[in-house]
Amino acid sequence: MKRAALILPLLALLAALVWWSTGHDTGADAQPVADASRSAAPPAELVARGEYLARAGNCMACHSARGGTPWAGGRAIDTAFGTFYTSNLTPDPDTGLGRWTADDFWRALHEGRSRDGRLLYPAFPYTSYTHVTREDSDALWAYLQALPASRQASRPHVLRFPYDSQAALAAWRTLYFKPAVFQADASQSAAWNRGAYLVQGLGHCSACHAPRNALGASEDADKLAGGLMAGQNWYAPSLGSPHEAGVQDWKREAVIALLRDGISHNASVAGPMAEVVFGSTQYLSASDLDAMATYLQGLPATAPVTVAGRIVALEDAQRARAAQLYVDHCAGCHGENGEGSGNIYPALDGNRAVTLDPPANPLRIVLGGGFAPATRGNPRPFGMPPFAASLSDEDIALVVSHIRGSWSNGASPVSVIDVQRYRGNLR
Template sequence: MKARRLPILIIGIVVVAVLVVLALRLMPSGPREKPAPVTAASAPAANGASSAAALSPASQIIVKGEYLARAGDCVACHTEPNNPPFAGGRAMATPFGSLFVPNITPDDETGIGQWTADDFYRMMHTGVSRDGNLLYPAMPFASYTKVTREDSDAIYAYLMSVTPVKRKNHPHELRFPFNKRELLIGWRALYFKEGEFQPDPKQSVQWNRGAYLVQGLGHCAMCHTAINALGGSSESKEFEGGMIPNQNWYAPSLTSNREAGLGNWPLQDIVDLLQVGVSHRATVYGPMAEVVYNSLQYMTDEDVQAMAVYLQALPQRDTEPPPSSQEHLVQPAVMENGRKIYQQQCVMCHAEDGKGHPPSFPPLAGNQSITMASPVNAIRMVLNGGYAPGTKKNPRPHGMPPFSHALDDEQAAAVVTYIRVAWGNTGTPVAPPQVNALRKLLPE
């Protein structure tokens, strides 16, 4: 009997360990602070921009690489606030310990100075480091595998051109068994599909360019796809939205016109939202504001428009009928309390009828981010406030003040409920415990 039980026991241990490791799928946590700007040449040249035409071939590759590194938002993770770009050291706190992002400057001892272009492409394409270690999926290699060899080589050339920084990498502080990289083989077997992006011959050149950027360097699905019980993402549910682990923001569905689906948006409003951070339809806050600040604002009009074309064409997967107004579910006293708070605190910017003063002050009436099933983002905006990103095309954005100090849980729930059901909005009421749960996450 013991001889039979041993293989079963071993299999059980391996399965449990693999399932635990799968939870590491998306481990970056907490709002990102704004990193120091990259100081190398800033003219984008991904599609042969004229600003790079006068440069030598080698310099053109470096400028192109910087542009692509911006598109991949590499600086956001690999730069610790108030430290040199790409020098690593940033701690990513997780429930299982901390990951420390590596130095990717061209320092020979502590960075990637001894890496070859082949080493770099292998890492991007397969998720395996130069030393043979499997990368944790907090590094979005599942998306970066789609990046072409040519673009990978350009990013490598750019990183090798930045100022080397001698800064020793901090080892990860993960508890057992999360510190056993070899167990990532199980996660990779389930959720990693290696392979460069293949254009769809049935689609336009513009659509394919947008698909390449969104699926690859942009790694948009990493946030906008729900994480399942095994810590992975189902390809069939790609872009259908979900909570961002450890950040407590909801990344809305891009395949539902009742959330962030863009099927009925004017194309220019999509372009403005991605590149400027504000449009006549909405404003970005939270993690998406950081993406616009670090990455999308630096992309060419042509590339952002291509992304917008691709996103607008995503197949809509709405299976439920449009909801009806939920105002009848709200107690009159709660509705009146919410209305009074709105009149006192919100009407100056968002207007009596909730239509706001776009693009500076976004509308609340008919705003999909207000009415979607999850109220998390609306609650967080009332508690935390926030600013749209400062961008080249919107250098002085208007902001929203926080109200966590001025409103208790009942008051905050009342005003969020009001804006979710007033003016024909189809959101559902919010309860004080939902506010309290998010309030506890605020920094002291």
């Protein structure tokens, strides 16, 4: 214990020295280097390409506060370490990127450093963006510089000690980050490689779909093995497990439909993924959607969790109450036997989303409602009303337990404590 107490500060000091010696510049008003991107207006096709790439990265979603000016930042991102606030990406010279150059922007994406050399927090997912090519970075830069300038100062992060120090961030980077470039796999098809580039890079899918350790670093990011989204308490299911959200055995058209429309013949999206489809993947080209589907279907399938059919461990009176709650509040849309109604109301029988562990997603949807995104392929989606105000914690626990343990489902029941945990995270 004493040895660890000595080693950790030494590691932090060493990392801080490495950080200081590899590009730190305290001059916030340092003059930009010569940059051809400022010599003339960028070609219209480059700006259009950058707009498309910004859609692929869903960048505006994070860099726009609810009700605020698009791209001017200010959105809060809650984490286990405190609250981060996104920055202003408009070309305002004082509060945005107006003094930046294309080189500065590339450095932020590729190395996770600001214009003045300051280390950026990985809430800005440069651990994924480091794979973006310089060509795509320059196109993104051209688009951002073409936006209307908005004067809005970035709000400082509110982080707990010691996470609020550059030295601690430097230590984290020493352990978990190294700038990289995307390496195509010669053994795979062009479509698979394009999908890998989108999923691993701009799409930054691992930011949600990879488990994180105690220090917030993604573990085995390429496996997309799923994890609880700290601060939001949604569960991003494994994209490799057939028991969760793996699509290895789906028809290609169904995977594409889910990414493009937010709904397919056997699934629909909700929560954070609905935001991704709404702001990003519905706008991707047919070839890029096919490439992402190719990559996702090529992920190694992890062994599914085998759950033997069983009666939910509730008392007789609780089972009767749970069944009646389902009839009163759910059966009208989802069917008496959980069979659903085509693409309108999803089936609950055999639905992987309702049997997930942890049961974050079904509880959050029952509490806060379930809403698919409005897309060109599904412009008027049907939604599910919230029951947080009309049902007690006990009733919600009972009806969700009934759904998880009925028909062909065999997941464990949920408790009142589970309901209270996720009720407290509704917003």
